[in-house]
Amino acid sequence: MRSITHAICAVAATSIFLGSDPALLVTGALASQLPDVDSSKSIPGQIFLPLSRWIEKRYPYRTITHSFLATGAIAFLLSPIALLNVEVWKATVLGYFCGWFADVFTKSGVAAFYPLAARLVIPQNPNLRLSTDSKSEYFVMAVLVLVAIASISINSSGGIVRSFNQTLGIPSGAVEIASAEGSQYLLFASINGRAAITQQPIQDDFEIIRPLTQNDLLVKDREGKVYKVGTSEECQIIANRITIKRDRPIRSRVQEIQLDDQQISEVLPKFPSDSNRTYINGTLTLTDAEDLVIPTHSDRFDTITGQPGEKTTIVRLESAGTAEVTKLLTDYYATGSLIIRSQEVL
């Protein structure tokens, strides 16, 4: 096969297995030329002329340098490079392997298991293999170029799993992405679904607050209304497809407050945050809160829920905003712990 085909094959393989770092791709492409040193007519053979003359006097073409043994020898001899940079060493070995493995698809095959003289070929029928200077090699080259491009672009958009999720818009996949990137970036979810109660179709962008379960996200719309989106029953929006968009990078800050029969209005102001993206989670036990009425909504997510008891009321906060909490629970004496998360857009 032509040298360029070897190089493209190595680039495709390196990009698939080792990532798309250009340095690695170039290393792989260069290493793929090395096995052809066994012929003085090839470019590497011309560069290392004494070596190529010595080899071709004794061995048939594609025998000793096109083998697993040679690959192992290269791996061993270049192992000092591994001490400096493991990825470059891996790219070299992988590139060398691709350099000769591509020749398995030619009519004469390669002596892959040298010192066994038998020649490895794929497929067995010689009419389906490439002969030298065959036109079909251009077709193979084109396919390899496509594979290389696809692989590099997938790597650039975050890897195969992320690209797969984004393409299909699977809700659980979107939750995975949100879990992975939520603390570093401001994320928006482009949701395609319907409202659970009214069955109205919904196609809109929402800002993601945080993932709730493996299948559900907590989001808010432009007006600040909070919804639970996903595929489970208690969701206000049932989603068919969710695609995640990255906005600006953020910095997250988490603080924990302990209350011991204190008024919330006293404690909260001590933990100011300059961002309007502050979410409070936690459970509080309130005393003397018989008059407390916690509003519930059927069309959106209740960030504050309550359980009235005989002497105490238990209040649960899930990503509640500071303003809400202050408005509702200001004068009550509470015991419990709260976690305050704030996101600051950079």
Add this chain to the structure above:
Amino acid sequence: MGIIERLQRRLTRDEEPIYIHSEEAGGEDTSPTLASYSSFVSPTLYRVEQKERIVAVLLANSSLLVVGEPGCGKTTLGDVVAFELAEDGFLLAKVNPTTPKQLLLSIAKQLDAQPTEALEGKAPTVAGLMQGIAEFLSENIAFLIFDDAHRLPSQIRYWLEGLHSSGQPMLLLASHPSGDDIFFKLPRMELEPLTNRQIREIMHSSAVELGLELSDAELAFLQQRCGGNPMLAKRVIREEYLGLDESSPDHTQWIDGTPFLIAGLTIFTIVRFLGLGLNSPSLYLLGGVLTVLVGIVQILLFSIPKKSARLGR
């Protein structure tokens, strides 16, 4: 007695070739056995160790079956063994498969064993020849060498079984013999392909013979198609000399890598199980898609036509 000059060059290592030339320089040759070999010029023999062993086996009154792929040098080996035994003064007959009668007549002639019917003036019959030769062999020491033994008619093979049970030493050279009767009973030697160096030498001398100048690079390129087979080594040079296009290689030293390829691709289906274990639905889905793709590739690879046992497209 004719003067037989023999030039023999034996080098230190076993794989080095032996050149045997024999010339008759005037005079009458009274030895009938050497008559057919008096102008014998053998090609270079690379299988020296095997030749020594065959001669030793025959001299020990034992029989041998030598098996090798077509073109691997069985006939050459047989010729050299015959020459050496004849030189040492032994009686022997070397035949190729033809009709039973022709074959037996040839043996009889070489052994100088006249069947009784011929003596009486009648035309010899197959049965008569068989019996006559068998009788002769039971009274005299002689060796039988059969080249292309896989083509021997069954009549001859049964006769050979009879000879073998009465202790007649014989050498059979065969390509792909069936696994029954005489082939099964004889001790077997299997011939390995020649080494790269030896093939290169054969190619080089072939090129010199044809007056063709080939560089090392060109020889290395052509040698890919030889597979350790000396006949192919010569044929490939001749094809180059005649300017023929590259044809599908005819040697038998192949390893089919398609199962390895499929096995390697199937490893990707492990992603599905990883997805199950890591509780990642997207990995599970991705693994499922990969499994289907690998299944498609497998179906396609299994549907391609197999290599034909016949030559050509």
